[in-house]
Amino acid sequence: MDEVIRRRVYGADHDDPDPGPRPGREYRELVGGPLDGLLIDVTGWSAERLAEGALLPTEIGRYGHGGRADYGPRPDDPRLWDWRGDTP
Template identity: 55%
Template sequence: MNSDDEQLLRGRIYGHDHDDPNPGPLPHHTYAALVGGPLDGLLLDITGWRPDEVDDGAALSTELGQFPGGRSLYDPRPGKPHTPGPGVSCRFYYSGDAP
């Protein structure tokens, strides 16, 4: 990934197209900030996730990881708080890639 790719990803929502006219966060939605790895800087919409789902993290499809078409794994850090409600409520940290 080059610096142009990184700039496209910053502050955007995972799963939205790069040319989406409104790629940013929506009011009344809850997000996890993705930290590290190929999706660094993106927000993951976790609106409606149960606390145990948030604790499990996410395996996110991406063409930018070690395995194109595979998944990048992001997990919350144990003991790090997540706040309920709209906005960025927690951080998911990169833990590796899977085919």
């Protein structure tokens, strides 16, 4: 039997006892970069917004506090969002 891995959602508090995905929500997996392996909640996003990706605030990227990590959909599998770099 395969073990289910409970994934952490971007933006969940570090002390949240259940930082994983919630039923009824839609997620994308972040691949590479400082947020590798996290999920981002995209529930309610338009097709255009999903195609753009997101600049996600993070303190663990190249620019530290105030920096953002740029993620966008993988062309052959839009459920995965690849890291495109960091920005101040």
